[in-house]
Amino acid sequence: MDPRSEVLLRQAELFEGELLLAGLPADDLLGTLPQACGWNWHAGDQALLAARFAGRSHFGTRMPEGHYHAAVLFLPKSRELTDYLLQALASCLAGKPLYLVGEKRGGIERASKQLAAYGKPRKLDSARHCQLWCVEVNQAPPVPDLHALAQCYPLQLSDGALEIVTLPGVFAHGRLDRGSALLLEHLHDLPSGHLLDFGCGAGVLGAALKRRYPDSELSLLDVDAFALESSRLTLARNGLTANLIAGSGIESAPEGLSAIVSNPPFHQGVHTDYQASENLLTQAAHHLGKGGELRLVANSFLKYPPLIERHLGPCRTLAEAEGFRIYSARR
Template sequence: MFDSDMSMKDATAPGAAGATGLPPTQLLARNIDRIQGTHLLLLGVPNDPAVVPLFRSQSGVLLSFDYSAHLLQARQVRDSGAGLTPVFTADYPPPAPRHDVVVAYLQKGKEANDCLLALAGSVVSPGGRVFLVGENSAGIKPYAAKLEERIGPVEFADAARHCVLYEARATETRAAVRLEEWEKRFHVAAGIGGIDVVTLPGVFSHGRLDEGTALLLRHLPTDIQGAVLDFGCGSGVIGATIQSLHPDCQVSLVDSNAFALVAAQRTFGANGLTPHAIRPVDGIDGVGDQKFDLIVSNPPFHQGIGTDYTVVSRFLESCVQHLTDDGVLLMVANRFLPYERMIPKAMPVSLVTEDAKFKVLKGRINRSGRARR
């Protein structure tokens, strides 16, 4: 096993949630008197337990792109009777009537934020207000100009806790966001004739193949069969490559990011492939009792901007339970990540290959005692 402190997120790191929530929510809390609407939208809400208590007396929609945030907030809404409807989606059409107040949380990455502001602009009513909140370290300041462009006149509202809050007033009704306009596509040579990969803003390695994933794809086993799980599928590039090379496999893909799930669906569609399942999970436990012949992954080791081993440590611990008797785990990781030490002893692990930055690891439990591939 591994040092227990590695699974903990550093509570003093920027963005860590304290007793009163994440810093952006704390800034919203001290401005709550001006953030009152009759049909509120909380947009791109992070995994922060302080959000539902802060807005519980208002009615509207609480939209998260992160399934772990969504599960937490759906539970809090149910338990507290808050007037908010929790929604997990990347595709939110303008409701009728549109929202009079939108509170958007800054996301990670320029394109994800451009898309966030376009979405905010498309669902707010003319004369309605859009608040944008985020941390200085996440680069909120340049977004004042973008807010003006996408929504209308912007006012600086407040700054504290290393965060800024802007308020913009919507000048017009804007058309619905069409996600296909935000897609980027690229071709990957692996697979029968290669595959086309569709990505969206906010999806890992948007618009290009990650170098670690490329190394993994070059070292896929040739004899894959049965049930395959692509854990943390992102754009679906690994699962779609396997499905294209081994059409008889049942490939399931899971991720916690709403844009990733749409992208994975579109990657399969773009190549005329049909997945066994594509669905949201918060960690490997979300797959339930299902067992797989192969679990393949480029697993996450970040939450926000900091390194966080919570998801990957649970993934490595639980993999054994989700593999068939002769099942194989194949994963790629940055070379500095100590995954060999985190994989339970019940699953001997070997190095398949490595380059200057990445390593591909293979774990196999071999409960069947059959000869090893």
């Protein structure tokens, strides 16, 4: 059981009845709280929950409809995303309790101050290196407009300008990160066919690929619903089309790809997790057609070339700058 769930269950009498668990972990909490339902934006957690508790957890960027007597938000990493989620939950909880639970190392005490917009926050429990806070929603705010919270920035490329749209909680919200900036300079001479932007985030690489290779089919894959919505907005803003795939890793990708392009993720919440990136390197060959190419950017200190060569083929370093390297290998 996740330690945050354990803290909730220390106060189990508070969580009887119709309850919404937002951002819940993929553990047995729904089994312990039979009248609760979940709202998740992590495709991996959602798949696990759906397999065990069919129909009781909903995936997406918007709160599922329902008549809830209370809601619990499992603290996400982003402060801006926390603001959106708290407002979305509070909008349907006038006179009802809204709970916030999270790890101390994740900044739960700081985040608890965000509850003050809806009433007087109270700390109910502290255990398992986590804290549980509560506020009675004095006056429900309006339902937030997620798209109104989007940040846009222009991206000048050699073949024209793009406009990138990012939503709260998405990697590099409102800016271009250094790794993607380097990879954008090295997208030439990819094999034609079906291209995949793995870990697409706001769709920076995907939009650039579709602009450069307009006749190629393009898919964008990410674990996060807010990232996929950002990518959808970015593509629409630039008049581009692609397939959007919600998946926990490369195993969710199509087969027979001509190229996989990626600035792979390595964070899960407040923790560093390289599993998705390492799975990409070890399983890319199963999703690439013959002659297909894996091209990615990674921190220079990560020992990726031996892993790439063991599972795919000879690995070339195409560029190195500012602590990042561009790697390429063909099946």
